[in-house]
Amino acid sequence: MPTFKEMNLKPEIQNALESLGFMYPTEIQKKAIPLLLSEKKIDFHGQAQTGTGKTLAFVLPLINKINIELRKPQALIIAPTRELAIQIYESIRLVSKNLKITTALIYGGVSMDEQIRILRSGAQVIVGTPGRIKDHISRKTMNLSQINTLVLDEADIMLDMGFKEEIEDILNHCPDDREIWLFSATVKSGIEDIKRSHMSEPVVVQVSRKQVTTEKTEQFYSIVPFKSRLHAVTRFIQSASEFYGIIFCQTKILASEVADELTKRGYSVGALHGDMSQAQRNLVIKKFKQKEFTILVATDVAARGIDVANLTHVINYSLPEDLESYVHRIGRTGRAGKKGTAITFIIKGDLRSVSRIERQFGVKLLPIDVPSTQMLINNAIKEISQFIKTQTQVDQATELEQLDKVDKVKSTEIDAVYRLLDNLSQEQLIKIAGNLLYKKFLSTLDLEEIPYVHVDQELDELQEICINLGSEDNINKEDIIKYLMDTGIVKEDQIKKIRIINRRSYVKLSADCSPELLTALHQRTLKGLKARVNLTCYVNDAGSSRRSGSGSRYGSGSRPRSRSDYSSRERSRSGSDRSRRRSR
Missing domain, CATH: 3.40.50.300 (P-loop containing nucleotide triphosphate hydrolases)
Structure with a gap:
């Protein structure tokens, strides 16, 4: 080199x-x-x-x-x-x-x-x-x-x-x-x-x-409704053994609101956005670099050029509109050989954008659950246990030395505290210690139940494709499996269910492989016959389904159609759909 x-x-x-x-x-x-x-x-x-x-x-x-x-x-x-x-x-x-x-x-x-x-x-x-x-x-x-x-x-x-x-x-x-x-x-x-x-x-x-992409940054996404994202941010912060990071927001108004809400929850937070004066921005950056606060909420533009060492986390409050900005954001952690964590909040409709990021930048974003209430409590109990262990190992001389460093605390006042404690029963001491430990470790936990999509639930969701060939065309399951796997994109374990009827075949696939698969199937024949593939709907393990908004239909000799490339029948249907949406 x-x-x-x-x-x-x-x-x-x-x-x-x-x-x-x-x-x-x-x-x-x-x-x-x-x-x-x-x-x-x-x-x-x-x-x-x-x-x-x-x-x-x-x-x-x-x-x-x-x-x-x-x-x-x-x-x-x-x-x-x-x-x-x-x-x-x-x-x-x-x-x-x-x-x-x-x-x-x-x-x-x-x-x-x-x-x-x-x-x-x-x-x-x-x-x-x-x-x-x-x-x-x-x-x-x-x-x-x-x-x-x-x-x-x-x-x-x-x-x-x-x-x-x-x-x-x-x-x-x-x-x-x-x-x-x-x-x-x-x-x-x-x-x-x-x-x-x-x-x-x-x-x-x-x-x-x-x-460009750092190998030291673990990248995750979590499907969280927008209204629950403040709770989700709080939980990821609370569950981290150390959090020194940037939370990216799309707008300066949102950045200011998130910073204010986190401050109300007891965190030391700085905000960085375009409505701040230069003196304010310089002061925020200086304090963040000196770790006077360890959480910075910023917009993309305001954070341009900020170079802060040893960041442990980057949280994207939402996917950036320009996917190139994703690289700019996560590139701020996992530097100089140190590990970093990047977490992006999305809605289910963003899964395709996640796939595009993975393909475009050669990275892998893994699904991650928002830390549960029980996980936060368990972590707090571990911290309490470690705190008690540490405190019980401190001898009285060291403790007095530490107390002497506290401003305006005299040895006579320290002695008075010990005399007061001596007069308390074991039950009273336990109650006081419990209250103090609760205030220190548990009172600030965000224990409100929040809606989000669990990893297992998200992975159980499938996408269903329809092939315009069926049993009358002498097609069987083995033919379809080979047809799909020959693309080199889908593995056999991603093919969850195949249903063949007279002139159609329906295949349920893992949601993450279908967008690429449809492109690969374009102009590919099935058993020597022209095949047209349609992404029909999403299906979850409970049996409910919804129509795919993609409208992707690829046929032999045809091209993927743009939004404007509808037939008159589809235009009519789309128009009625829009009317229904406006009436909601």
Whole structure:
């Protein structure tokens, strides 16, 4: 495996990396740094997610190229959020500590005066957010005439946040011969627009998703109704031997509400969302890193760029709308060789999205039950037992020493406490101890019964498919089993029940295999006959069923139909269904 020492970096940078304990580059660093170190200017597009080491992938070659003698801005790095800009700034500070390089950190929500001062003092690298950089350009307090390298980090997020106009304006104020290094997790239309308009034959480097996903993170999903998710979060926190993690919410309103409710339940919680001032956000991040509180409730955008070590958990209050964000979220735990846990709350209708995540990113999400009331009580009893064991092993001298450390507690007052206890009967002491232990270990437990889908119940649910061939076509069960298993997707134990009638065959399958199976069966013949497969409904072990909303019908020589590709009969039926739904 190549090391940083084998790269053509300045000795000062090599020494800084060694002192920081960085020896081996990540995949994106191995691929990007040699290209970006080239003396020839290069436009570059790196596709990499959070947790891949992409920051150093551009920071190291950028710092290596800075002319220390020239006291003018030579490199501009644009990031979508203040937090990410701060993280990049800190990375530059650490790896350039042996070089006399001045870096300006530019973002909104703070006074411009200090920013103007450092810009005028000869900053060679500028790191900032689009809005504030544009403000400085408008005020003519930032000179970009000698910019050689422009970095757009998390460009897809900037476009999602509506910064396209600002980015275009900044690009137009940079020299025509500058190089652009663009990094994004996804390739959206806006990214392609930038590449076409402002980049010349960009070199593209992509880190495969399998390389992105951390092997140290156990990934789970739990089917929980939205109204019960606060209880579910509480139970997962209470059942964890240690919880230091982030709870991701879709909106800033929800993030604020969840943080407030957890605070009411006695937890030390911080919230991070777009309605907070920069000073508030900085304080929250600082306290979270120092573990003044161990639970952070955040939105995706507000949490961008936050790099916190040793997180044990990430909880997704719901699936993110953009499945790429799933990788960004869970990539914050299970780092540096340490184990992490990621739990995602879903509804049953999200199972297909879970399957897409598994296929798209090469991961496996396992179902997990919300910790039961009995499990919480059992865990609390174990803690009580351990607490009692620990306390009974403390001798009186040690106990007095501990009590002496308590402010305003004098030895005479300690003696008075012991005299008071001496006058109590064994029954009274047991009652007092029981009450104290209850308050410490049991009173805060969330013991309210909550509805959710148990793992066993969820796994018992099946999907039923219908094949348009039956006994009149000389089809038997063995034919159908072979037909399904030849796809290489379904195993025999996933085929739960086969029912063959004259001109149809019905097969009940494990719910997790049907979506892929239908695609694989497209244009495949059954015993030499054209076969059409229809996903009919979900069936649980109690015998109840519901229609599948997919409407997936694949036939030989046909294609999967879009929502608009209905027959007139189906349109009529769909219309009546919608009418019924509106009347509810």
